[in-house]
Each structure stands twice: as structure tokens, then as C-alpha cells.
Amino acid sequence: MERKIILENNDIEGIRFLDVYRQNGGYQSVEKALKTMTPDEVVSEVKTSGLRGRGGAGFPTGLKWSFIDKKSNNPxxxxxxxxxxxxxxxxxxxxxxxxxxxxxxGMICSSYALGANTAYIYVRGEYKYIVGILNEAIKECYKNGLLGKNILGSHYDLDIYVHCGAGAYICGEETALLESLEGKRGNPRLKPPFPAVKGLYDCPTVVNNVETLANIGWIVNHGGESFAKIGIGKSTGTKLISACGHINKPGVYEIELGFPVEEFLYSEAYCGGIKNGKELKAVIPGGSSVPILPKELILNTLKGEKRLLSYESLADGGFESGSMLGSGGFIVYDEDDCIVRNTYNFSRFYHHESCGQCSPCREGTSWMDSVLYRIENGNGRMKDIDLLVNIASHIEGNTICPLGDASAWPVAAAIRHFRNEFEFHVEHPDIVRNIKHGSILQYTNK
Amino acid sequence: MSDKQFKHKLYVKKNKEVSFTADTLAKIETVISHYPEGQQKSALIPVLQIAQEELGGSLNVDSMDYVAGLLHITPIEVYEVATFYSQFYLEPVGKYVIEVCQTGPCAICGGEDIMHYLEEKLHIKVGETTEDNLFSLKGVECLGACGSAPVMQVNTEFYEFLNIEKIDEIIATLRNTSELTKPESLSWKERLS
Structure with a gap:
């Protein structure tokens, strides 16, 4: 069943502009919230909806909002x-x-619920052209009384500003983002205090992902209970999945949570199957930080149940045989992809992006990067494989922010599920050295 | 971040006069007004971006000191930010900075081949600039366009679903025109609309 909340009316021409957006029911939630609801009522609807953070951690949004320090006199x-x-x-x-x-x-309704009169959108530096699009949209809102002083005659004031970053993965972590917004290096802060108590400029702050906030308008319009009916169990609502890798139809798809992975992968309406008629090898279901799962475990859980796109189903079996929904970055690998090369690639990424604040992450990511480099280039030793597992286990849980965990999980999972490929790399240095791209699996079978 | 270190020569102050036009200063004032009073340091990243754009595509000690003065903060506060973020260039770059994505999804879809091809085509290595100061080539981490891999970014524009022919075309266009061209629309966007 196709269910659209966020991408509803996405195919209407000119939906980017305010007049078309409003003609199609846009901003009704703002009128409803500001004129007929108290801020606490909005928070309680969001709580009822069961909406969970779409940035990766999956923390209940309403709960996060309710932590905001109401006693503070700060803005x-x-x-x-x-x-x-x-x-x-x-x-x-x-x-x-x-x-x-x-x-x-969504941001206007959320700011109203939180009692915020200023909101910022922190856009990554690489998306500079998005800043232009957002600024245009914000300008339209000011012109039409949806932003600024006394919004729609409700005596509620709100300003929204776009702030552009300058290229740092770590700034996706909420406290690093706040540091960056204050004009500093993106070094994550120790928690507690959480941003809801001491966030931006030491004031109570809520940081939410784009997709999370995009759901709020619908929840205000239709009520939290209707939202909670969509999805499965504690995974309510829909989710945007970014499908990429070796599939026929990469792109962004909105699915109702609980949609079967197998159907998502092979259905013509979604990924459309594996490219060039090849076999599926593995999938990373929630962005590079979450554990990779081989074909058998991504389609079905260890118990033999169908794997679904939901927070619970993807996590079924823990990290032994499960993974995470994360941010919904669905990366598909075919039979010819080399898992070792891919793991090395991600390790290099985390090494590059570590802010350098905590020793386990700063030293560990660099160490894993160099060990994986030598395995990938035919200079590995058999004990390197266990060394990697060991380093990963010592990074995990020992850092201020989750980047440490995010760097450790992919390495540990790749070795857990594809140890034979790592061993092959060590045992056949000549073959490995001569192959720079693609998989070496084709040689394993000979 | 880890592979970018301040080279010693950058510490040598050249004592060149840096100044912005009245228009740019007005633009900076607007940016500063987005933040509460006394929090003008928040404008540091946007102002450095403006400075980099206005002052030939890269930053040096003179321009960073100038920015520090504008925002009433110490120069070291500017240096520590400029060295942290990968989009601030501390050495001169060409007119077009080509940034090829090297991370996972792009890599399995041929991102590495794209990089090798560009190196051959432009006769430079990653991190270098062509002699005519037109192109700089950089390998970067995930650009957030994995669905259209392999991708590269030239200044602010994304070029997606790359192959050898497309690269030839893009480079030829950039060589022959003075303006950055808008890339063609994406096929997965069309498919969804």
C-alpha cells in the first residue's frame, strides 16, 4: 500500500512555490496550531503520534520536546x-x-510548540544551492505573513534563518552542530547537560532532523492518533529511504514503516532489482554507520521471519544478526562488490571525519584505516583481522559522540559476516594486489 | 581534516591590505544580524565563505585576520575554524574546484575511475591545480548524492551519473565558457515526479 505524508503532492508542478503549495493544502496546520491549539497541545499530539527522530537515532520526538527547560528565562x-x-x-x-x-x-508548528521565536536551519556546506531554495521559500513566507511578527494575527513571532556549514560530517551530531552554529570547530559536547537544557548559546534548544520536522504539519492537521495508526508497532508513520548502490532504480522513496525489505528491493515501484541481472550480496540498510547484512539476513531474520523496513525488525537479532534503520540510507551491494575494499573505504571516511577530540576515535579510526589499507593492498597478516575486531571493540562506547561507534560498527560487522573475504585477501596477496576495482570473489570460487 | 595541516608559509603574514567593497560589508552586516546581539561569532563560517568567494577562492592569514577584525574576535578563533572545515582552502585554487566523491556508494559505482580519468585528462594529481589556474582537483568524502553516483561537484554545482563522455563534455564546456553551466536534470528526480 502506498502511503505518502512527506512526499504528498510531490509530483505537482511548482510545488516548490508558496502559492501552489498553499493551493494544495499547505500551511493549514499553521493556522490550526496557532489559532486553535496551545503549545502544550501540539507537543501532546506529537507525543501521541509516536514520531521518532529520522536522523538516525530514532529517539521519540515528543519526548525530546518535553525535556525543554521551561523554568529557564533564556530564549x-x-x-x-x-x-x-x-x-x-x-x-x-x-x-x-x-x-x-x-x-x-513543520518548523513553524514546532517552534510554536516549543515556545521558540528564532529557528535556524543548519545546511551542510556541500548543499549550497539548497540554501538559495530555502531562502526563497522563507522570503515568500515573510511576504505572506507566515513568518515574522504576529504570524496570521496570532501574536506569535518567529524568524527562521538558514546557516550554511563548510564541510564536516561531525556537524550532523547535534552538539557539534550547535558548536558550529556558534562559530566554532565542530567538537561534540559532553552530555549532560543536554541541548534541551543548555543548547545554543547555553539556552534551551531542540535539534531535529529535516524529515522529522516535515512530519509535524501532517500530525497537527490529522492528529497524533491517526499518525500512530500508520506504520507498524512502535515504528509509526512513513520513512524516506534513500536507495543507492547496484540497483536498477536508485532514488528517494517514501514507504510506510513495516514495508518488506524484499519487496522494496525487487519491486518495480521501488529499487527494481539488482543492476545487470546480478545477484544480491549484501545491504547496508541505514547509512554507512550501521552494520552490513548479507543477503540471507537482510531478507529474513535469523528466526526466519520476513525482514521489514522498521526500527524493530531491522534491529532484530541485535548486532549478531541484525542492523539498524538509522537514517534510511539503503546501500545495495551485488555479487561482484568487494566487502574488504568497501570497509576500507568507510574506515578512511571516518578517519577523515573524526574531530580528534577523543583518543579512542582519533587514534582508532586512523589505526583501522591503515590496517585495512594493508589488507586491501595485499600486505595484510592473518592476525590483522582479529586486531581490527579488537580496535573496534575498544572504540565503541568510549567516545563523547557516536562517531566512534559509527566507525567501529561497519568494521566489526563486515568481519562478522564476511570473514572469508578478509582471509582471502591475506592468503592471496598477488591476486589482491593486481585487482584494483570490483570484487575478488570471482576468484574465490576457482 | 586530519590530512590538512597548516603549512608553515601560511603563518607568514604578507601584510597585504585586505578590504571588502561596501556591498560585501552590507551583506556581512545582514548575516551578523541573523544572530542575537553579542553572538556575532556565529557569523564566522558564513563570513569566511563570503571572504573566500570575494578574495580569489582561497583564504590566507591576511584575509583571516581581516575577518577577525570584522567580527571582533581574535585571529586564532578564525584560524581554528578555517583549518577544521574541509571547504576552506588555505592554498590558492583554480577558478573551478572539481571535487570528486570518493566514498562508498560512489566508489562502487566507479568514483575511483572517474578520479583517475580526471587526473589523466587534466595532467595533474589529486590536490593539484592546472598551470593555467583553471582547474583544481580534489577527492572529497560523501557529497550526499549517492543515488546518482558517481558524482562530482564543481564549485557549487553537482554533476551526477558521470561517465567518461560526460566528463569530456563538462571539461570542454568549462574551458570554453566563462560561466559555470547548470547541469542537466537528474533522471531519478524525473522518475519520481
Missing amino acids: RYLVCNADESEPGTFKDRYLMERIPHRLLE
Whole structure:
């Protein structure tokens, strides 16, 4: 069943502009919230909806909002996290490019619920052209009384500004993002205090992902209970999945949570099967940070149940045989892809992106990078494989922010599920050295 | 970040006069007004971006000191930010900075081949600039366009679903025109619309 919340009306021409967006029901939620609801009522609807953060962690949004320090006399802030940098994820870019007003509508309702009069959208530096699109949309809102002083005659004031980053993966972590927004290096902060108590400029702040905020308008319009009916169990609503890798139809798809992975992969309406008629080898279901799963485990859980695109089903079996929904970056590998090369690639990425604040991450990512480099280039030793597992286990859980975990999980999972490929690399240095691209699996079978 | 270190020569102050036009200064004032009073340091990244754009595509000590003065902060606060973020260039770059994505999804779809081809075609290595100062070639991490891999970014424009023919065409166009051309629309966007 096709269910659209965020990408509803996405195919209407000119939906990027305010007049077309409004003709198709846009900004009704703002009228409803500001004129007929109290801020607490909006928060309670969001709580009822069961909406969970779409940036990766999946933390309940309503709960996060309710932590905001109400006793503080400082101004409150809403910050939209549009620093989408997780490899394999490109849904927020698509959303902001196509329907920027969906995000702004959600931000106005959310700011009202939180009692914030200033909100920032932190866009990653690489998406500079998105800044132009958002600024245009914001300008339209000011012109039509949807932003600024006394919005729609409700005596509520709100300003939204776009802030552009300058290329740092770590700024997707909420406290690093706040540091960056304050004009500093993107070094994550120790928590607690959480941003809801001491965030931007030490004021109560809520940081939410683009997709999370884009859901708020619908929830205000239709009520939290209707939202909670969509999806499966505690995974309510829909999710944008960014599908990429070796599939016939890469792109951004909105699915109802609980959609079967197998159907998503092979259905013509979605990924359309594996490219060039090849066999599926593995999938990373939630962006590069989450564990990779081989074919058998991504299609079905260890218990033999069908794997679904939901927070719970993808996590079924823990990290032994499961993974995470994460940010919804669905990366597909075919039979010819080399897992070792891919793991090395991601390790290099995390090494490059580590902010250098915590020793386990700063030293560990660099160490894993160099060990994987030598395995990939035919200079590995058998004990290197266990060494990698060991390094990964010592990074995990020992750093201020989750980048440490994110660098450790992919390495540990790749070795857990594809140890034979790592061993092959060590045992056949000559073959490995001469092959620079693609898989070496074709040689394993000979 | 880890592979970008301040080279010693950058510490040598050239004592060249840096100044912005009245228009640019007005633009900076607007940016500063987006943040609460006393928090003008928040404008640092946007102002450095403006400075980099206005002052020939890269930053040096003189321009960073100038920015520090504009925002009433110490120069070291500017240096530490400029060295942290990968989009601030501390050495001169060409008119067009070609940034090829090297991360996972692009790599399995041929991102590495694209890089090798560009190196051969432009006769430079990654990190270098052509003699005519037209092109700089950089390998970067995920650009957030994995669905249209392999991709590269030239200044602010994305070029997606790359192959050898497309690259030949893009380079030829950039050589022959003075303006950055808008890339063609993406096929997966059309498919969804």
C-alpha cells in the first residue's frame, strides 16, 4: 500500500512555490496550531503520534520536546539539522529541493510548540544551492505573513534563518552542530547537560532532523492518533529511504514503516532489482554507520521471519544478526562488490571525519584505516583481522559522540559476516594486489 | 581534516591590505544580524565563505585576520575554524574546484575511475591545480548524492551519473565558457515526479 505524508503532492508542478503549495493544502496546520491549539497541545499530539527522530537515532520526538527547560528565562531555539552527511543518505536534500515549504510548515508548528521565536536551519556546506531554495521559500513566507511578527494575527513571532556549514560530517551530531552554529570547530559536547537544557548559546534548544520536522504539519492537521495508526508497532508513520548502490532504480522513496525489505528491493515501484541481472550480496540498510547484512539476513531474520523496513525488525537479532534503520540510507551491494575494499573505504571516511577530540576515535579510526589499507593492498597478516575486531571493540562506547561507534560498527560487522573475504585477501596477496576495482570473489570460487 | 595541516608559509603574514567593497560589508552586516546581539561569532563560517568567494577562492592569514577584525574576535578563533572545515582552502585554487566523491556508494559505482580519468585528462594529481589556474582537483568524502553516483561537484554545482563522455563534455564546456553551466536534470528526480 502506498502511503505518502512527506512526499504528498510531490509530483505537482511548482510545488516548490508558496502559492501552489498553499493551493494544495499547505500551511493549514499553521493556522490550526496557532489559532486553535496551545503549545502544550501540539507537543501532546506529537507525543501521541509516536514520531521518532529520522536522523538516525530514532529517539521519540515528543519526548525530546518535553525535556525543554521551561523554568529557564533564556530564549528557546529550534534548530533544524540539515547537515545530511551520512554516506548513502540523500533524502533531506531531495525533500528540501522539492518541497521546502513542507519543512518550513513543520518548523513553524514546532517552534510554536516549543515556545521558540528564532529557528535556524543548519545546511551542510556541500548543499549550497539548497540554501538559495530555502531562502526563497522563507522570503515568500515573510511576504505572506507566515513568518515574522504576529504570524496570521496570532501574536506569535518567529524568524527562521538558514546557516550554511563548510564541510564536516561531525556537524550532523547535534552538539557539534550547535558548536558550529556558534562559530566554532565542530567538537561534540559532553552530555549532560543536554541541548534541551543548555543548547545554543547555553539556552534551551531542540535539534531535529529535516524529515522529522516535515512530519509535524501532517500530525497537527490529522492528529497524533491517526499518525500512530500508520506504520507498524512502535515504528509509526512513513520513512524516506534513500536507495543507492547496484540497483536498477536508485532514488528517494517514501514507504510506510513495516514495508518488506524484499519487496522494496525487487519491486518495480521501488529499487527494481539488482543492476545487470546480478545477484544480491549484501545491504547496508541505514547509512554507512550501521552494520552490513548479507543477503540471507537482510531478507529474513535469523528466526526466519520476513525482514521489514522498521526500527524493530531491522534491529532484530541485535548486532549478531541484525542492523539498524538509522537514517534510511539503503546501500545495495551485488555479487561482484568487494566487502574488504568497501570497509576500507568507510574506515578512511571516518578517519577523515573524526574531530580528534577523543583518543579512542582519533587514534582508532586512523589505526583501522591503515590496517585495512594493508589488507586491501595485499600486505595484510592473518592476525590483522582479529586486531581490527579488537580496535573496534575498544572504540565503541568510549567516545563523547557516536562517531566512534559509527566507525567501529561497519568494521566489526563486515568481519562478522564476511570473514572469508578478509582471509582471502591475506592468503592471496598477488591476486589482491593486481585487482584494483570490483570484487575478488570471482576468484574465490576457482 | 586530519590530512590538512597548516603549512608553515601560511603563518607568514604578507601584510597585504585586505578590504571588502561596501556591498560585501552590507551583506556581512545582514548575516551578523541573523544572530542575537553579542553572538556575532556565529557569523564566522558564513563570513569566511563570503571572504573566500570575494578574495580569489582561497583564504590566507591576511584575509583571516581581516575577518577577525570584522567580527571582533581574535585571529586564532578564525584560524581554528578555517583549518577544521574541509571547504576552506588555505592554498590558492583554480577558478573551478572539481571535487570528486570518493566514498562508498560512489566508489562502487566507479568514483575511483572517474578520479583517475580526471587526473589523466587534466595532467595533474589529486590536490593539484592546472598551470593555467583553471582547474583544481580534489577527492572529497560523501557529497550526499549517492543515488546518482558517481558524482562530482564543481564549485557549487553537482554533476551526477558521470561517465567518461560526460566528463569530456563538462571539461570542454568549462574551458570554453566563462560561466559555470547548470547541469542537466537528474533522471531519478524525473522518475519520481
